[in-house]
Amino acid sequence: METFYPDYYSEFICTADNCPLTCCQEWKIYVDDITKEKWKTLTPPESAGGHKKNLNSFTEKKEGQRVIRLTDDHRCPFLTKNLLCSLVLTYNADILSETCTTFPREYHDFSDHREASLMPCCPAVIDLWQQKKHLTFPKVSSVSLNPAFLLREKITALMQGDSIRLPDPSLPLMQSFYILQELYRKEEKGQSLTDAVIEDCFTPSTLSELQNAIYDLPVSVTDTIWECNELLQDLAVNYLEEGLYEEYLEPLITQAEQLSEMAEDLLLSKWNAFCLQLEAFYPLLRSFLANEMYSDLLAPDDTSTEHMLVRLQWTAIQYAAIRQALFLTYLPENAGTLSYESVRQALVILTRMTGYEEEDIYEYLENSFESLLWDFGYLAFIMGSSL
Numbered sequence: 001m002e003t004f005y006p007d008y009y010s011e012f013i014c015t016a017d018n019c020p021l022t023c024c025q026e027w028k029i030y031v032d033d034i035t036k037e038k039w040k041t042l043t044p045p046e047s048a049g050g051h052k053k054n055l056n057s058f059t060e061k062k063e064g065q066r067v068i069r070l071t072d073d074h075r076c077p078f079l080t081k082n083l084l085c086s087l088v089l090t091y092n093a094d095i096l097s098e099t100c101t102t103f104p105r106e107y108h109d110f111s112d113h114r115e116a117s118l119m120p121c122c123p124a125v126i127d128l129w130q131q132k133k134h135l136t137f138p139k140v141s142s143v144s145l146n147p148a149f150l151l152r153e154k155i156t157a158l159m160q161g162d163s164i165r166l167p168d169p170s171l172p173l174m175q176s177f178y179i180l181q182e183l184y185r186k187e188e189k190g191q192s193l194t195d196a197v198i199e200d201c202f203t204p205s206t207l208s209e210l211q212n213a214i215y216d217l218p219v220s221v222t223d224t225i226w227e228c229n230e231l232l233q234d235l236a237v238n239y240l241e242e243g244l245y246e247e248y249l250e251p252l253i254t255q256a257e258q259l260s261e262m263a264e265d266l267l268l269s270k271w272n273a274f275c276l277q278l279e280a281f282y283p284l285l286r287s288f289l290a291n292e293m294y295s296d297l298l299a300p301d302d303t304s305t306e307h308m309l310v311r312l313q314w315t316a317i318q319y320a321a322i323r324q325a326l327f328l329t330y331l332p333e334n335a336g337t338l339s340y341e342s343v344r345q346a347l348v349i350l351t352r353m354t355g356y357e358e359e360d361i362y363e364y365l366e367n368s369f370e371s372l373l374w375d376f377g378y379l380a381f382i383m384g385s386s387l
Contacts, residue, residue: 006116006291006294007136009116012118021348021349025076026244031059031099036056036066038095104118106119113144119351120351121351137290147195148303156290158172159290159293160290161286168275174210175207176312180305223381224383255331281343288347316379318354
């Protein structure tokens, strides 16, 4: 089976003890069955507490899966003070679970090919995208008879735009959502998804008309800020209750709660200044969105337009939450400028927080909104207008 890789894939190198946001802290580290068997007979490294019987003594069952039990400060017990893995130091990398060995690599096995990508919840991946400015993804449509791959290819390219002009990342999200909605409606009426139908949706004239219509939408920026504030707070509440990402989230949520005290004209002034700062990171944000489209828009067991709409909605929630977090980071008077480190931190932590399983995404959308699939108006509402 042929494996397809984005151009950046082979350039990834783990920064290990130089990582500013280690993957060995504040999230679940799954232990697969093969690793569990290996760990039955292996004694723990001294730094992890050698008094325990074996490595499996450091695991527990959570939500039906075996994971490493984190310490009281939510760190992997095998993480040393200098941010290295005591398992690797004591044994070798072969002893690690599949999760630790694979991360941040991601693989999807379709019927006729395999796709590889890297996940944005690793700071080294964000650094890689920042350096490259523009990512190139393989043309899987050349080997697949399923027109959904051509549709994903078009949307992924739209997210990145061209190298001459890169408008706000909200624009390609809204254009793609509108196109997917139209295709979904056509399929509901019995029209088949074909390459010709897809190509017609992405002609320069069609995209230009969509862009002009989006620019003409009446949008209340303050309403967008309030709604994105609610989205971010909703995503953060469970993590704060569990004591996760407190150092990052607590100042943000405090700032979010204080927004109501700010006069509307001052809020708009701050937002406009923030958007000017954010422009410097449009290439990075669009690379992030393009990668999300390539890696998540299609699932091996679901290439329907409905699934694409659901995944695009989830990516829109991620983007809205990331942008809101950056706005709240920017707001304090001493901020002045938006740093790359702040953008990287927001991308990594928010994508870790929203790295839901497929069924959990559907459950969240169904419980949080009137219907699983949004009206276009709601997407435009949370995207707002910094265009």
